[in-house]
Amino acid sequence: MTSIAAIRRFLGGPLRTATLAVAVLAVVAFAVAGWFGVSWYRAAHDDSLAGGVARDAVLQDAQRTVINLNTIDHRQVQEGLKLWEQSAAGSLLGEVRTNRDDYARAIADSKTTTTARVIDGAVAALNERSGTARVLVGVDVTSQFDGGAASCVRRRIQLDMRRDGDAWKIDKLVPVGEAIPLAGACPAPAPGK
Amino acid sequence: MTIPTRPQADAPTEQVTKPPRRLTGVATLVGLVAALVIALGLAAWFRGEANQLLGSAAASNDAVVDADATAQVSEQVRDAVERIFSYDFARLDANERAAADVITGPLVQEYRQQFAQVRELAPTQQAVVATTVPAVAVKMLDGDRAVVVVFIERQAKQGPQPPPMLGLTVTAQRVDGSWKIADVAPF
Numbered sequence: 001m002t003s004i005a006a007i008r009r010f011l012g013g014p015l016r017t018a019t020l021a022v023a024v025l026a027v028v029a030f031a032v033a034g035w036f037g038v039s040w041y042r043a044a045h046d047d048s049l050a051g052g053v054a055r056d057a058v059l060q061d062a063q064r065t066v067i068n069l070n071t072i073d074h075r076q077v078q079e080g081l082k083l084w085e086q087s088a089a090g091s092l093l094g095e096v097r098t099n100r101d102d103y104a105r106a107i108a109d110s111k112t113t114t115t116a117r118v119i120d121g122a123v124a125a126l127n128e129r130s131g132t133a134r135v136l137v138g139v140d141v142t143s144q145f146d147g148g149a150a151s152c153v154r155r156r157i158q159l160d161m162r163r164d165g166d167a168w169k170i171d172k173l174v175p176v177g178e179a180i181p182l183a184g185a186c187p188a189p190a191p192g193k
Numbered sequence: 194m195t196i197p198t199r200p201q202a203d204a205p206t207e208q209v210t211k212p213p214r215r216l217t218g219v220a221t222l223v224g225l226v227a228a229l230v231i232a233l234g235l236a237a238w239f240r241g242e243a244n245q246l247l248g249s250a251a252a253s254n255d256a257v258v259d260a261d262a263t264a265q266v267s268e269q270v271r272d273a274v275e276r277i278f279s280y281d282f283a284r285l286d287a288n289e290r291a292a293a294d295v296i297t298g299p300l301v302q303e304y305r306q307q308f309a310q311v312r313e314l315a316p317t318q319q320a321v322v323a324t325t326v327p328a329v330a331v332k333m334l335d336g337d338r339a340v341v342v343v344f345i346e347r348q349a350k351q352g353p354q355p356p357p358m359l360g361l362t363v364t365a366q367r368v369d370g371s372w373k374i375a376d377v378a379p380f
Contacts, residue, residue: 015219016218019222022222022225029229029233029236030232032236033232033233033235036235036239036240037235037239039239039243039247040242043243043246043252044242048258048259049247049251049252051257051258052249053251055251056250120332120362120380121332122340122341122342123330123332124328124329124330125257134330135330136328136344138342138359154359154380155359156360158328176328176344177327177359180357
């Protein structure tokens, strides 16, 4: 009789134990979820984190647009100029639009194609409120005249960037100092860069 | 007689109360397990989202974002680069001492080797090279380490022109509160 009672207690016991254990685990799990929820919320509303993301976006757009503006192909003049317009904002965009016909003629007459590569670059200043930024880049430009041998020029450029919608575009492109010619084609990018 | 009657008396009450109690017990357990699974799922999701934001390269880089620290790095690296890449054949000891204050790590050895050449050539050429930094931008700033893009202008005030150099990618290290240059890669 006592053994039957013991069995019943035993049968009731594990269920209760399991229920208790699961309840405790659930409470702990909710607490952990709450903790991570708060850290997600904080991260999402962290100004310096948002600033870092914006800085990296500026640099990425600056590199892309400066490559566009250093790329010409005398066989595809209109496509190239369209890319220029898409890469420019503010005063540079005005310049490209005003001189578009002159540029088109000059590029076609030059019989030149160029390709560009950013060697290195960094954001010098960023004002998110006004949507302006300043970026320094070193750029290698490979030119090929009329299908001949390639030549290389290395230049450094200060870019004043302007936010246009959700992209950053070049408002002003200022060469810093003289460009230097390199012998032959531009060097290939160093591995890991 | 008493022995067989007790289980008989117990049995009916147990049969009435036990099934519902066990049923609700099981239901509770199932509900709690479901809650546990939901909580674990939420925890994993939130953790993933938080880590994605906090673990990104952007998050560990204070360049530009921390304006004061960025300005300090910029200023000290600019000064250090001007010291390292400038020399005057008449003041080589002073030049080397000034540079020694602003270099660290692998650059110490490299600078010594480079400056040995300067000591050899500069006096006969009467060379005076002035280096200025027209622009500088901090690319990466993480604690005591920084990577800085530096535009440089080297000019011989006297003697032969130094080979053209447009800029440097500088790796800087903060030692005892001041930024020193650990590595330079010219471009």
